[in-house]
Amino acid sequence: MTRIKSWADHPTRPHFQPPAGAVDAHCHVFGPERDFPFSAKAKYLPEDAGPDELFALRDSLGLSRNVIVQASCHGTDNGATLNAIAKSGGLARGVAVVDPEISDGELAALHAGGMRGVRFNFLKRLVDHAPKDKFLEIAGRIAPLGWHVVVYFEADLLTELTPFLEAIPTIVVIDHLGRPDMSEGPDGPEMKAFRALMDAHPNFWTKVSGAERLSRSGPPFDDFVAAVRPIVQRYSDRVLWGTDWPHPNMQDDIPDDGALVDLIPRLAPTVDLQRRLLIENPMRLYWPELCSTASAQSGSLEAPG
Template sequence: MNSCLAPDAHPVRPTCVLPRGAWDAHCHVFGPGVDFPYAPDRSYTPPDAPYEQLRSLHDYLGLTRGVIVQASCHGSDNRAMLDAIARSEGRYRGVAIVDGSESDAQLEALDAGGVRGVRFNFVAHLGGAPDLAVFDQTVDRLAGLGWHVVLHLDAQDISTYAQRLQRMPVPFIIDHMGRVKARDGLGQPAFRALLELMENPLAWVKVCGAERVSAGRRPFEDAVPFAEQLIQAAPDRVLWGTDWPHPNISQDMPNDGALVDLMAMFCPDPAQRHKLLVDNPLTLYGR
């Protein structure tokens, strides 16, 4: 079982001033483990990164709202996420992990608790693809709730699951720019497949996780051209987030203040930045 580095405890003050109402559309809370134990079958054990730390970071960076995405280290036990949302006085929404056994009443309770979507991990180092029958059955249940699906994929999975993605009946979000690799260039098949996927009006993408796209050295500017093209391809269906506290980073931990300024590099236009940080997340998470 892998362990994770703690996030950078000293974020710089961003030079970019964020618009009023800006969202961090991809962040996590971990533990504290004494109150919310980690899943026995987890592939990594993170340092505790509780609600209080997340809220303090958002206040410091100028982020007003947030989406807490359930991570695999907590499995389908969504209590830490739900506790954070409940304590936030409406500031946060959530994306859950489910195992397919949930009743309609349980899904409705998650909705009442601020959940607006379900996440599925396909990434190999986190256990690989889920049971696809459970995946399909779960997706079919989401439309009535007004939820969407968040997909954490490896780059090559975009082509592998292309047909399944094209028949999705609800909005779906590709995490972290599809985890394409900057070293393989803008012409790589995985990135071309992602751009083609963005022609689907139900497809969204998060232009975050630059440290996962980059060759791996701060300030991760080699990820900028990929984010720029995705924003251009689907300006009304892009989201951005910090990915705090950056699970599974083994070296060159991002600085969250620097990530805000990196976002400003690939989205320099104030009107588009307002879409990215305010209007677009409100479409999915505003209720």
């Protein structure tokens, strides 16, 4: 299998300056392979994109923290993600992918290592088997840890998956808005179905990320902005944003991360919406202990200087 590079070496500096403490709430690390081999079941084989590169990008984009989501190419071995969290100096947390038979002790170790959620992937091109019954068992076991569930699926599965999603006893974060068809605009049937789901379930959140994947028109992603800005405004306390660096499997249309950051004020046009999207919401989900401390001391949620 040929190794894939899916990120730009020199992304532009964004014109938009994120507020201090801003969180990239959806990104990944790949390897390095010599220390963290890829899964034998991986559907793609990326080049190394480790924590040093991720944190350098974070700084160059004016961001402060990362939420590192376990990449499917590493399977259920979370070593690469845990390694990146450990190297972050407290500025990263993670979302794990776990084997259904994982022990309570192993879950506790993941928590100690900075994991705060588990991801269930239903994209058939990335995973061979997605057992809903086993996933629900895992969701029940992580609930006492205060974790949440991240779910990745495409819009044509929304109706089928809704009973499963409704049975999850934690906060549910839907990756990339459930990949709806952006060409139909904010009132297209898939966007309407997604909003109906969010309206019905106050424990459902979403990541307003993936413009480079979901836009049909391409840069400057006007169709994505038109469809997603109403989501940010309507569910301002339940939205997250992330770069999706290093953009798995996007070697043919590598995005400019600086341009993705410049979408933020178009998606969240007020300072209040920007703070909720970039700071308050991800901090509540991934660093709740800092939120409690900051609230008690009337401090801020910004990254330590």
